[in-house]
Amino acid sequence: MSKGTILVIGSNATELEAQGGGTIKIGQFLNETAVPLMALLAAGYDFVLSTPTGEKPHMDQDSDALIYFGNDDEARGRARDFFNNHPSMNDVRKIRSVIDGGLDRFAGVFFPGGHAPVVDVMQDPDAGEVLRHFHAHNKPTAAICHGPMGILASLDNAREFRAALIDGDKVKARNLAQGWQYAGYRMTVFSRSEEDYAEENVFHKKLIFNMPDAMEAAGGNVVNTDQNFTSFVVVDRELVTAQNPMSDHELAAKFIEALEKTAAVAAATAQLRDNSGFPLANGGTSISVPASHYSFSDTGARGEDPNTGIQVANAWGDVTKGAHGAFFRFDPGFVSPLHTHTYDYYAVVIKGEMQNYQPGQKPENLGPGSFWYQRGKEAHTTACVSKEPGLVYIVQQHEFDAQIPPVTE
Numbered sequence: 001m002s003k004g005t006i007l008v009i010g011s012n013a014t015e016l017e018a019q020g021g022g023t024i025k026i027g028q029f030l031n032e033t034a035v036p037l038m039a040l041l042a043a044g045y046d047f048v049l050s051t052p053t054g055e056k057p058h059m060d061q062d063s064d065a066l067i068y069f070g071n072d073d074e075a076r077g078r079a080r081d082f083f084n085n086h087p088s089m090n091d092v093r094k095i096r097s098v099i100d101g102g103l104d105r106f107a108g109v110f111f112p113g114g115h116a117p118v119v120d121v122m123q124d125p126d127a128g129e130v131l132r133h134f135h136a137h138n139k140p141t142a143a144i145c146h147g148p149m150g151i152l153a154s155l156d157n158a159r160e161f162r163a164a165l166i167d168g169d170k171v172k173a174r175n176l177a178q179g180w181q182y183a184g185y186r187m188t189v190f191s192r193s194e195e196d197y198a199e200e201n202v203f204h205k206k207l208i209f210n211m212p213d214a215m216e217a218a219g220g221n222v223v224n225t226d227q228n229f230t231s232f233v234v235v236d237r238e239l240v241t242a243q244n245p246m247s248d249h250e251l252a253a254k255f256i257e258a259l260e261k262t263a264a265v266a267a268a269t270a271q272l273r274d275n276s277g278f279p280l281a282n283g284g285t286s287i288s289v290p291a292s293h294y295s296f297s298d299t300g301a302r303g304e305d306p307n308t309g310i311q312v313a314n315a316w317g318d319v320t321k322g323a324h325g326a327f328f329r330f331d332p333g334f335v336s337p338l339h340t341h342t343y344d345y346y347a348v349v350i351k352g353e354m355q356n357y358q359p360g361q362k363p364e365n366l367g368p369g370s371f372w373y374q375r376g377k378e379a380h381t382t383a384c385v386s387k388e389p390g391l392v393y394i395v396q397q398h399e400f401d402a403q404i405p406p407v408t409e
């Protein structure tokens with residue numbers, strides 16, 4: 001059974017305008033398409049390929065090269081065979097028909113690279129509608145190399161924005177991009193220096209505009225690695241972007257990680273929603289409670305530094321008696337001893353930076369908006385690594401307890 005279906009938005013473009021007239025032969029890049037999609041299939045996902053016209057993307061012939069596969073001819077052969085022959089690569093849908101069939105069934109969306117998306121996808125209104133849906137539902141959105149240009153389709157005036165870029169009118173482009181849904185996001189795209197190399201050594205022509213300039217004009221916070229043609233991936237909220245062809249494997253791994261995290265949160269939310277064991281808050285009457293209402297009390301828990309501890313304030317229920325939702329406040333520098341809880345719980349970080357990890361696991365900083373799910377009877381450490389107190393909202397079906405040393409049976 002598939003873990004979920006990924007919508008792939010490809011391009012039908014085969015020529016890109018060049019400065020001073022003429023065109024450049026382009027297409028969809030082989031490894032930037034095949035490598036992430038093969039990784040998704042191996043991870044248990046399936047995909048639907050769509051394009052503006054419903055026709056299959058054209059492969060950029062310059063991408064059928066060993067350099068993009070670590071000089072591994074077998075890897076290149078597998079990618080070529082996948083691109084040409086995999087059933088899902090040949091069952092192509094129009095983006096509009098996919099929208100008409102409903103977007104809720106898709107777990108994520110992926111924009112392969114190659115220069116082709118710069119021509120059609122970045123100004124396609126249907127691609128823009130897809131992006132607005134995925135952004136509104138916080139679903140993972142991945143793009144590689146020139147693929148990130150496709151997310152510009154979500155601009156209200158995408159066609160006019162592209163025309164302003166071609167005219168070199170950056171002020172007009174910025175004005176047209178006001179209110180872009182990804183404004184302020186950290187993102188990456190094929191760098192200026194990498195494009196210079198392609199213009200001089202591959203195309204022998206100048207492009208009509210620069211990719212980082214375009215993303216920045218729209219309000220993106222563009223970052224690039226200084227090392228040309230080395231893997232570089234940026235993750236910000238639901239957006240996963242990769243800089244160049246050499247980022248294909250890392251992009252796939254980070255995209256799959258984002259999909260898995262999103263699925264875990266959705267499953268936890270559904271479990272909480274469907275679990276009849278949770279009591280009604282406030283007797284079943286709707287209520288809004290300002291933060292000033294809560295009074296925190298010391299739990300008695302102490303960290304490895306005995307001067308650090310945890311305080312708690314119930315939002316509903318009672319942490320000491322049964323099902324509850326409560327705010328837990330961790331002192332700065334708090335690091336718990338290795339411990340367990342009898343029952344599972346769900347946590348969302350409200351303030352500060354937290355960590356929650358199992359033995360042997362690399363800790364990951366969890367800032368505001370981050371989520372973790374902690375299984376009962378699983379040994380772990382919880383820490384507040386920020387200079388300010390960490391505030392975490394925890395929901396649990398049973399009373400909150402802790403065992404030190406851990407009790408895993």
